[in-house]
Structure formats: C-alpha cells, structure tokens
Ligand SMILES: [Zn+2]
C-alpha cells in the first residue's frame with residue numbers, strides 16, 4: 001500500500017464550458033508539474049478525448065482513469081469511471097445517443113476532439129451539457145453493465161448535484177464514493193461513503209495540487225480501479 005495524489009474530475013476542451021487550452025498535453029503536463037500520480041478526465045457526456053489523454057498520460061507515467069461526467073434526466077451530475085477506454089467509449093456512445101439539441105458554439109463554447117499531439121480531429125455536434133435521457137436510477141445499472149462505477153459529483157454544490165436536485169443520497173452505498181467540492185462546506189450526512197476531493201477543473205490553473213491522497217496497492221489503473229470498486233456495497237438495489 002502507498003499513498004497516491006489524485007485529481008479524479010478534470011474537464012478537457014471537449015466540454016464546451018472548459019477552456020480550449022485544456023488539451024490532453026496541457027492537462028497532463030500540468031498534472032505532472034503538480035506531481036499528481038493519477039487523474040481522471042471526465043468530460044460532460046463524452047469520452048472522445050480519453051484515447052489521446054491516455055497516450056499522453058503514459059508518457060508522463062501518470063495513471064489516467066477513464067471517466068465521463070454524465071448529466072442525468074434530473075440534471076444531476078454523475079461521475080462514471082471505467083477500467084478501460086473501450087468500456088468508457090461503449091458506455092459513452094449509449095449516453096450520447098440520447099442528446100438531441102445541437103451545440104451553439106458562440107453561446108456554449110467549442111467541443112474539440114484532439115489527438116495525442118493536440119492536433120484537431122473533429123468536434124462533437126450535440127450539445128454535451130444537456131441532460132441525457134437516463135435517470136439516476138437507470139444510470140447506475142447502465143454503467144455497471146459496462147463494468148463501471150458511479151460517483152455522485154460535487155454533492156455539496158447548490159445545483160446539478162444529487163442532494164440539491166433530488167434531496168437525498170442513498171446511504172446503502174450503491175456508489176463507489178461521493179465527491180465533495182472542496183470550496184464549499186459539506187452539510188449532508190454521507191454515512192460510510194468514501195469521500196473524494198477533486199478539482200472539477202475547467203481551466204489549467206484549477207487542477208489540484210498534491211493535496212488529496214488515496215491509498216492503494218500500486219500506481220496503476222488496475223489498482224486504482226480495484227480500490228474504488230471495493231467501496232461499492234454488494235447490495236444491487238438502489239435503496
Ligand atoms: Zn458537474
């Protein structure tokens with residue numbers, strides 16, 4: 001066992017609300033400068049920058065946990081993490097098929113897909129910050145079907161969180177953890193949940209310092225994913 005510094009909630013330039021210079025190389029370069037051991041890139045309803053980020057992460061010796069931040073039908077933000085790029089992409093395709101409104105770049109921002117050299121590959125047409133058609137109760141089994149884990153995002157934010165939008169948090173631990181936004185107080189009862197502190201960075205300067213640690217076996221995706229998986233309560237039910 002060792003302690004690893006992690007930031008498991010970062011947006012790339014694929015998210016319309018993130019800066020265009022949140023490229024795979026800039027994000028991983030900043031994570032390297034800050035001394036992070038593992039990061040998750042979690043774009044809104046999208047996975048398309050994960051392959052490039054994984055390649056750059058490997059060059060830096062940083063673990064990349066593949067993730068997405070899905071907007072549920074109730075406008076709750078749910079982090080979904082996967083043990084591989086293929087699982088994240090397959091899950092993401094199912095989610096993205098339920099997004100119907102097109103992006104308005106002038107209003108919401110660019111949704112850039114880049115390669116491992118930060119070269120432009122394309123853009124995503126549907127607006128990624130709209131709600132998917134999956135409710136929170138449907139999203140959990142969907143993610144599990146692809147071997148994934150769910151973590152309610154920034155539960156102490158006043159919008160787009162499970163507690164703000166639904167008024168409750170199931171305490172029987174169907175989720176691997178809950179994420180607490182570090183800049184706001186936490187007032188809710190989180191029971192036995194593992195608490196994650198992440199940056200939710202939309203610009204380079206907001207990526208976490210070496211300040212939040214998880215203890216797991218070794219610096220690898222398998223080990224980090226196994227650690228998070230072990231925190232899910234075996235009961236399959238939602239309540
Ligand atoms: Zn969010």
Ligand SMILES: [Zn+2]
Nearest residue numbers: 009011069200
């Ligand atoms: Zn976010």
